[in-house]
Amino acid sequence: MTVPAQKAPEAGAPASLRPARPRWRETLGLLVRNPTAAVAGLVLLAIVLVAVFDEALAPSGPNEIAVEDRLRPPSWAHPFGTDDLGRDILSRVVLGAAVSLRVGFLAVGIALVVGSVIGLLAGFYGRWVDDVLMRVMDVLFAFPAVLLAIAVLAVRGPGPGNTALAIGIVYVPIFARVTRASVLGVREEVYVRASRSVGASDWRLLTRHVLPNAAPPIIVQTSISLAFAVLAEAALSFLGLGTQPPDPSWGLMLAEGRGFIDLAWWLAFFPGMAIFVTVLCFNLLGDGLRDVLDPRQRTLMAGGGR
Amino acid sequence: MTAPVLEVEDLRVQLRTPRGTAHVVNGLSYSVGPGETVAVVGESGSGKSVSVLALLGLLPARTATVSGRALLHGEDLLAMPADRLREVRGPGVGMVFQDPMTSLNPMLTVGRQLVEGIRAHGEVPKTEARRRAVELLGEVGLPDPGRAVDRYPHELSGGMRQRVMIAIALSNSPALLIADEATTALDVTVQAQIIDLVEKLQADHGTGVVWITHDLGVVAGIADRVLVMYGGRCVEDGTVDDVLERPAHPYTRGLLGALPDLTAPADELATVPGVPPAPTALPSGCVFWPRCPVRADPRCETEQPPLAVVGASGGSLPHRAATWCAEEVSLV
Amino acid sequence: MVLAGVSVIVFSLVHLVPGDPVRLALGTRFDQDTYDALQARAGLDQPLVQQFLGWFGRAVTGDLGVSFRSGETVTSQIAERLPATITLAFAAILVALLIAVPLGTLSALRPRSAVDRVATVLSQFGISVPDFWMAIVLILVFAGTLGWLPSGGYVPLTEDPGAWLARLVLPAVVTGVVSGSVITRFVRSSVLEALGSDHVRTAQAKGLPGRQVLTWHVLRNALLPLVTVTGVQLAYLLSGVVVVEIVFSWPGLGQLALQAVQARDYPVLQGAILLFALVFLVINLVVDLLYTAIDPRIRR
Numbered sequence: 001m002t003v004p005a006q007k008a009p010e011a012g013a014p015a016s017l018r019p020a021r022p023r024w025r026e027t028l029g030l031l032v033r034n035p036t037a038a039v040a041g042l043v044l045l046a047i048v049l050v051a052v053f054d055e056a057l058a059p060s061g062p063n064e065i066a067v068e069d070r071l072r073p074p075s076w077a078h079p080f081g082t083d084d085l086g087r088d089i090l091s092r093v094v095l096g097a098a099v100s101l102r103v104g105f106l107a108v109g110i111a112l113v114v115g116s117v118i119g120l121l122a123g124f125y126g127r128w129v130d131d132v133l134m135r136v137m138d139v140l141f142a143f144p145a146v147l148l149a150i151a152v153l154a155v156r157g158p159g160p161g162n163t164a165l166a167i168g169i170v171y172v173p174i175f176a177r178v179t180r181a182s183v184l185g186v187r188e189e190v191y192v193r194a195s196r197s198v199g200a201s202d203w204r205l206l207t208r209h210v211l212p213n214a215a216p217p218i219i220v221q222t223s224i225s226l227a228f229a230v231l232a233e234a235a236l237s238f239l240g241l242g243t244q245p246p247d248p249s250w251g252l253m254l255a256e257g258r259g260f261i262d263l264a265w266w267l268a269f270f271p272g273m274a275i276f277v278t279v280l281c282f283n284l285l286g287d288g289l290r291d292v293l294d295p296r297q298r299t300l301m302a303g304g305g306r
Numbered sequence: 307m308t309a310p311v312l313e314v315e316d317l318r319v320q321l322r323t324p325r326g327t328a329h330v331v332n333g334l335s336y337s338v339g340p341g342e343t344v345a346v347v348g349e350s351g352s353g354k355s356v357s358v359l360a361l362l363g364l365l366p367a368r369t370a371t372v373s374g375r376a377l378l379h380g381e382d383l384l385a386m387p388a389d390r391l392r393e394v395r396g397p398g399v400g401m402v403f404q405d406p407m408t409s410l411n412p413m414l415t416v417g418r419q420l421v422e423g424i425r426a427h428g429e430v431p432k433t434e435a436r437r438r439a440v441e442l443l444g445e446v447g448l449p450d451p452g453r454a455v456d457r458y459p460h461e462l463s464g465g466m467r468q469r470v471m472i473a474i475a476l477s478n479s480p481a482l483l484i485a486d487e488a489t490t491a492l493d494v495t496v497q498a499q500i501i502d503l504v505e506k507l508q509a510d511h512g513t514g515v516v517w518i519t520h521d522l523g524v525v526a527g528i529a530d531r532v533l534v535m536y537g538g539r540c541v542e543d544g545t546v547d548d549v550l551e552r553p554a555h556p557y558t559r560g561l562l563g564a565l566p567d568l569t570a571p572a573d574e575l576a577t578v579p580g581v582p583p584a585p586t587a588l589p590s591g592c593v594f595w596p597r598c599p600v601r602a603d604p605r606c607e608t609e610q611p612p613l614a615v616v617g618a619s620g621g622s623l624p625h626r627a628a629t630w631c632a633e634e635v636s637l638v
Numbered sequence: 639m640v641l642a643g644v645s646v647i648v649f650s651l652v653h654l655v656p657g658d659p660v661r662l663a664l665g666t667r668f669d670q671d672t673y674d675a676l677q678a679r680a681g682l683d684q685p686l687v688q689q690f691l692g693w694f695g696r697a698v699t700g701d702l703g704v705s706f707r708s709g710e711t712v713t714s715q716i717a718e719r720l721p722a723t724i725t726l727a728f729a730a731i732l733v734a735l736l737i738a739v740p741l742g743t744l745s746a747l748r749p750r751s752a753v754d755r756v757a758t759v760l761s762q763f764g765i766s767v768p769d770f771w772m773a774i775v776l777i778l779v780f781a782g783t784l785g786w787l788p789s790g791g792y793v794p795l796t797e798d799p800g801a802w803l804a805r806l807v808l809p810a811v812v813t814g815v816v817s818g819s820v821i822t823r824f825v826r827s828s829v830l831e832a833l834g835s836d837h838v839r840t841a842q843a844k845g846l847p848g849r850q851v852l853t854w855h856v857l858r859n860a861l862l863p864l865v866t867v868t869g870v871q872l873a874y875l876l877s878g879v880v881v882v883e884i885v886f887s888w889p890g891l892g893q894l895a896l897q898a899v900q901a902r903d904y905p906v907l908q909g910a911i912l913l914f915a916l917v918f919l920v921i922n923l924v925v926d927l928l929y930t931a932i933d934p935r936i937r938r
Contacts, residue, residue: 144877144914147895151911154899227766234768235881239896254771258885261778272771280766287762364839368750395845403843408836412935413858422854423844458934474844 037288040281047278051097074266081266089266092248093274099249100278103164103242104229110168112222115175120214122176123183124206134180137173145170149232153241163242167232171225178221182214189213216293223286227279234275250275309379310337311482311514312361317374317384319353319360319538321585328585330356332538333374338482338514343505345529345546346518347561351582353538354518355404358484360384362399363391379481396427400475404487406467410459416443416470417455423477442473446503465496472500476507483508484516489524501528522561526550531623534558537583537593540613544625554616554627556600592630603630646690697912703905707898712909715894722792723890726813726883727875729806733814734821734871739864741818742825743857746833757822764819773812773885780808790887809886813879817871821864828863832856861932869925876921877914 074081080089122133140148152166186192192209200208236242237251245252250271257267319331331353338344346354359365360372361383376383378398386394395401403409411419420439424430430438436455443451446469459467468488475483485504489497505528508515517528525532525546532549534542534557542555553559580597583589589596591607598606605611613628696703703712741761745754781789787808793801832838833856841855880892891910898906930936 142915142918143911144874144918146880147877147892147911147914150880150896150899151907154902154907231766231768235770238770238881239884241899251768254768254774258774261774262782265778268771268774272768272774275768275771276763276766279768280762283762283766362843364842392845392847395843397845399843401840401843403836403840405836409840411837411841411855411859413933414854415934419840422841422846422850426844426846426850460935471840474840478845 034288034291036284037291040284040288043277044281044285047097047281048101050094051101080270081264089253089270092253093250093270096248096250096253096271096274097278099160099243099247100230100233100275103160103167103233104226106161106164107167107229107233108171108222108225110165111171111175111225112218114168115172116179116218118172119176119179119181120183120206120211123180123214124187124202124210130180133176137176140169141173141177143170146232146235149236150239150241153236158241158244160243160247163233163236166236167229170232171229174225175218175221178217179214182217183210186210186213216289220286220290220293223282223289227282227286230275230282231279308340310339311342311379312516313337313375313377314361315375315377317357317360317376318372319356319365320371321356321365322369322371323586326586329588330538330585331360332588334535334538334540336533336540336543338516340481340514341508341512342530343508343515343517343528344531344533345525346516346533346535347520347522347525348535349520349582351585352535353585354520354535355486357535357538358401358486358516358518361484362395362401363388393427396423396478397480399482399484400478400480402468402471402475402483402485402488404490406464406471406492409471410467412459415456415458416462420455420470420474420477423474427478438477439473442477443470445507446470446473446476447499448473465492465500468492468496468500469503472503472507476511476513479511480513482514482516484518486518487520488517490519490521497524498527504528522550534561537588538585539593539610539628541594541629542627543613545623548623548625552617552625554625554632555594555629556598556631557594558627560599592628594629598631600631605630697909703909705898705903705906707901707903707906712905715906716891716909716913719889719891719894721794722888723876723892725795725806726809726879726888726890727872729810730813730817730875730879731868731872733810734818735868737814737818738821738825742822743829745822746826746829747852749830754826757826761819761822764815765823767816769812769816769879770881770885772815773808773882776808776812777885790885792887792889805886809882809888812886813875813882817875821867821871824863824867825860828860829856832859835859862929865925865928865932869921873918873921876917 080093082088118133118137122130148170149163149166152169153162156162156165187210189209192205195205195209233242233249234251234254237249238255240252240255243249243252245256253271254268254275257264257269257271260267314337315335317331317334318329321328321330334353334357336344346357348354356365360370361376363383363386365372372384374384378394381394383391383394383399410416417436417439420442421432421435424435424438425432440451440455443454448454448466448469454462454466459470462470472488475485483504488504489500492500501524504515504517507513515528517524519525529546532543532546533540534549534555536557542549542553542558549558550562553562583593583596591605591609592598592611595601595606601607609630611628611630613626614632615624616627616632617625701711701713704710705712705715708715741757745751745757748754777789780787787804788801789808791805793805795802837859838851838855841851846855877891879890880896882888883890883892884896891913895907895910898904898910
């Protein structure tokens, strides 16, 4: 029994109109003129900066316990309030950004590298290489995403590194499919065939011609996958499988705040807001990139995670 | 002469594009009499298709601005309320589009697509409409119409699909038939069959025809009159003999130069050197001067020449051209 | 084929779990005789390949083994959880379609209008919002502050339809909004694509009334991508809403699988994952069949 590889409507138009090389400067220019994507990009930049300079920016230590200040509502001293141990929620949200983003980037990095290489090989060499690799991807894709991640974490134990690995494995088949589809579109292009006919090596063909031209959908997919990786990290930490206490993580803070939801809404509200804004910005940026780079929408929208 | 079926006066179409306003049609006027065939020729991008889509209000309303008048039996298509325009589409004007592969809905049977068109204009019982559909498919030369009526478009060849398109266009016996590159996508034999078919139907029903093409071979075969479009304007018009045998505009001359034998099917008209002007940046002066090999008049680069009568007409219609250089052309 | 592949991976994955599951299941009540007996019963004293073949052979006949934790058969445990999961999944997909089809169609019909912009923003929000956070906020508002609905739990329909519905609303809305946002975007783009196709122009040129053009030439043709994305979402809802189930104390399969992971109860985990893979394949099959029914080009 086999699963049909992909149901999404295939990009119908021939790919011959594709420019020989994506024009990065023009892309950036177009992106800037898309206000939503530009704002999303700026907010993300701010979040990344916050994550990088977390220790310097956080008003107080993330694990500074002040029992006399427990469950304080938002105020000037504690803009996001304090939790049940009197820890400053703003500081914990700031430090949580570092954890979330590190896991997110690592996870997508794993998926990007492994998935793209698989997709590249499958798309470029075709035949049995394609068959074998993509069948394996089909199998992996048939797993429910969250459960696959949970199972990986069960094997490897909790923690940020393993969380990234678990999420990364879930997204490998998506990157493999996107890359393969993109490479298939480029493989038969005149310039690739021309280059092949003058005896260019496979390596040169792949790195000089195929990869740069197949890149746009992969870039778009990267942005969208980052959104889902941040979301998945939060979900896994929420379930107690990701980041472990007392480290601050948005998902974990949500789980801890859940018990106090009637008493102190701010415990769960602000970490949730942080997840929401970050994920939203990655999605908006991905959309903007898609409009500019991949108008024929070859990206698998929203992938298997949702 | 009897009253014309269609009279287009000073038709102008502007489209808003990301690169600015495109002046696609710039003051086009012509008329079509009953049983008459007017061929509109020109390269891709000369505004031919847009000019007819505008007549039926089929351009995207958000980006297109249409002005001028287009009288169908004296009633202005461009000023019609949407309801009335819907009634006119079909019985008033039937239209055949270029690509038979995509112009039919792949999800519905041929019969259904005919029947819904018939039933949209008058109370026709289903069985009666279906009988009409079979009859029409027979008329346009589909073999075994009784079975073809239940087929889906993908089960028919390109030529057969185009016949279906023609059957749909004719299903409400329109006063005017517009064929937009109707045979361009077809091979030569099928093309000839379809042209014969339209001529026969025209003779039977007295339909006026606007035939858009860039194939001069087709023009010679089908047209009574020719209108040459360039840069959204009519640059030359007249009877088919006048225009094809005594072209007065350098552009028409160029098109014909690309044609070795008028009776043979033509190549595309791309052999005039250069490309048509972008409708977002039309040249000042004569629209054709940047590509013009003649340019014999000082006004070429500064002033758009009016459409003026040239030479002695061989037929009942004036032979006109919009050029400063008609005399020079006639000497070539 | 895929099912066999999934089985191999499931099997090897759970056997890589560190720690001795039998010892873990016994906990403090450990004694060597019970241990040996349990291990023999689970077949853990046999070589791995033999274990797998034995398990796979039994799995094909519907026997998924016995839970380490409760001693019940895995099949009965799954069967017990199935109604709750199916209820939630179908309720959610209903909510999703009720949101997505009208909203996606409207925004495609008036691109760049106010409706379109609002719909785009809302669906973007719906995709980005963490579902468990939305669940918590909705519980706070509707169960806490307003006190209109219970905060969680599950009552079978046959027992008390009113209580069943009251407990279903919030989880169905949370999961439905997320899925609906994804589907809205698909509906919008497929309706837009259908709108721009040549045959719609033909239909207009025939003088069909606008509504007929929309129903038969636009929506009819946008149905195919809708079926695809709905299938994907349904598969996801039937297998992946672990977190929402936890928040709403919804006794579904996701919860069972999570508990199995935490308790290293691997016969249950194996069974659950295998079932999810099966669900995925069955939905793919149904989508294929629907394709054939919808698109004459696929019919032979």
